[in-house]
Amino acid sequence: MNNKITALARTSVLALTPYQSARDEFRGQASLYLDANENPYATGFNRYPDAQQQRLKEAVAKLKKVSPAQLLLTNGSDEAIDLLIRAFCNPGKDTIIIPQPTYGMYATYAAINEVSIKTVNLKPDFTLDMDAVQAALTPSTKMIFLCSPNNPSGNLLAESTVISLLNNFKGLVVVDEAYIDFTGKPGWIRQLGKHGNLVLLHTFSKAWGLAGLRLGACVADPEVIELLNKIKPPYNISSYSERRVIQEITSNRSKVKQRVDMLIRERKALTRALSQIPTVKHIYPSDANFLLVKVRDAKTAYRKLIEQGIVVRNRSGMMHCDNCLRITVGTPIQNRRLIKAMNQL
Numbered sequence: 215m216n217n218k219i220t221a222l223a224r225t226s227v228l229a230l231t232p233y234q235s236a237r238d239e240f241r242g243q244a245s246l247y248l249d250a251n252e253n254p255y256a257t258g259f260n261r262y263p264d265a266q267q268q269r270l271k272e273a274v275a276k277l278k279k280v281s282p283a284q285l286l287l288t289n290g291s292d293e294a295i296d297l298l299i300r301a302f303c304n305p306g307k308d309t310i311i312i313p314q315p316t317y318g319m320y321a322t323y324a325a326i327n328e329v330s331i332k333t334v335n336l337k338p339d340f341t342l343d344m345d346a347v348q349a350a351l352t353p354s355t356k357m358i359f360l361c362s363p364n365n366p367s368g369n370l371l372a373e374s375t376v377i378s379l380l381n382n383f384k385g386l387v388v389v390d391e392a393y394i395d396f397t398g399k400p401g402w403i404r405q406l407g408k409h410g411n412l413v414l415l416h417t418f419s420k421a422w423g424l425a426g427l428r429l430g431a432c433v434a435d436p437e438v439i440e441l442l443n444k445i446k447p448p449y450n451i452s453s454y455s456e457r458r459v460i461q462e463i464t465s466n467r468s469k470v471k472q473r474v475d476m477l478i479r480e481r482k483a484l485t486r487a488l489s490q491i492p493t494v495k496h497i498y499p500s501d502a503n504f505l506l507v508k509v510r511d512a513k514t515a516y517r518k519l520i521e522q523g524i525v526v527r528n529r530s531g532m533m534h535c536d537n538c539l540r541i542t543v544g545t546p547i548q549n550r551r552l553i554k555a556m557n558q559l
């Protein structure tokens with residue numbers, strides 16, 4: 215047991231006796247279930263799902279090459295962000311460090327939970343400014359969110375900076391790897407055994423193309439997972455999602471990989487094509503399935519693209535993102551349509 219990690223948790227969470235669902239109380243096989251007030255007539259979904267998601271967890275654990283004890287499955291990885299903050303941060307007392315610009319949900323869930331945040335600007339090339347992070351650390355800092363590849367900039371954070379944080383910061387280092395499958399690199403999973411304070415967020419929404427099913431995963435030290443398990447809603451993954459994702463993992467892996475490879479190729483082709491367009495000033499290097507593109511006038515470009523029926527994300531309001539559009543890589547046909555519209559700006 216790594217006591218240091220548990221010591222970070224909120225005392226209320228440590229003391230909590232989790233809600234016992236009917237199926238927590240009775241585990242095993244029975245021939246008549248009259249314990250959960252379910253409707254007895256079969257609809258395919260009349261029974262509650264497995265609160266511990268054992269079958270799905272085994273499939274995901276095998277896929278990620280981790281043990282089921284290192285896994286918490288969540289209703290999208292967004293739910294994991296909320297659970298991490300609620301398990302570890304005392305409202306009005308503890309703080310979270312969030313680099314800027316990055317994914318907005320870290321700050322949103324911090325605000326909902328009344329946990330204050332300290333923002334630290336990334337450097338203009340979107341690398342982590344370690345001096346700024348060090349300066350922002352206080353004894354009340356419980357966690358830092360790192361997004362790698364980062365949304366909206368698309369870059370992977372340097373391994374050396376993350377390692378130095380893992381070694382020097384006692385709190386949780388949460389690395390959101392939503393886009394890791396587009397990088398061609400293994401990511402941080404292999405480092406979990408070495409760093410008890412490393413927490414990873416994965417999702418089936420991007421590379422797996424299953425955003426509508428809402429399945430995310432938090433991968434971390436079993437002790438961290440145990441704490442999160444105590445506070446998660448009992449039935450946070452629907453039976454439908456569970457079945458579909460198991461099916462995708464067992465029978466669709468090669469297709470998913472083909473599509474990811476295609477999107478990586480398209481990312482390159484789109485970068486090349488966009489760089490020929492006069493209104494495009496800069497394209498940031500991307501390891502994800504989107505490009506951050508600096509244009510002459512983002513507001514006008516955004517509006518004119520909408521007139522063509524094409525929606526991109528205007529990220530101009532974010533740090534270092536003046537006149538930047540975030541454009542998701544589409545199919546070859548979709549990308550050609552975008553290029554054509556961009557050429558007419």
Ligand SMILES: *Cc1c(COP(=O)(O)O)cnc(C)c1O
Pocket residue numbers: 289290291292293317361365390392416417418419420425428429430
């Ligand atoms: C898209 C995205 C997610 C995925 O969220 P889900 O709730 O799993 O759909 C998580 N983090 C980042 C940075 C993202 O861009």
